[in-house]
Amino acid sequence: MVVGDVSRATYAGRSGRAPAGLLTFVWLLLWAPGLAAVGFGSVAEFNESGEFLPMAFGGLAAAVLAIACLLGTVGSVTRVQRQLLGA
Numbered sequence: 001m002v003v004g005d006v007s008r009a010t011y012a013g014r015s016g017r018a019p020a021g022l023l024t025f026v027w028l029l030l031w032a033p034g035l036a037a038v039g040f041g042s043v044a045e046f047n048e049s050g051e052f053l054p055m056a057f058g059g060l061a062a063a064v065l066a067i068a069c070l071l072g073t074v075g076s077v078t079r080v081q082r083q084l085l086g087a
Helices: 002-011 019-046 050-085
Strands: none
Touching: 002 019, 002 050, 019 050
């Protein structure tokens, strides 16, 4: 929520939509389920059940995509804030 608020405040009054808004939404959408799938798949793997390994890899892919979205959001907001502050 904080990342979304900072993004909205940074882009307030600027033309167009904040590209960081979509990235923030995707990050929130993928982060928790991705970590849950990695955790569940990892625990199931210790019980010698190989069928959960794809779930762990899928969760890892979702978590990595979520991290990329978060980094994109922070980079976008930082760029605009630096322009506004003249830094």
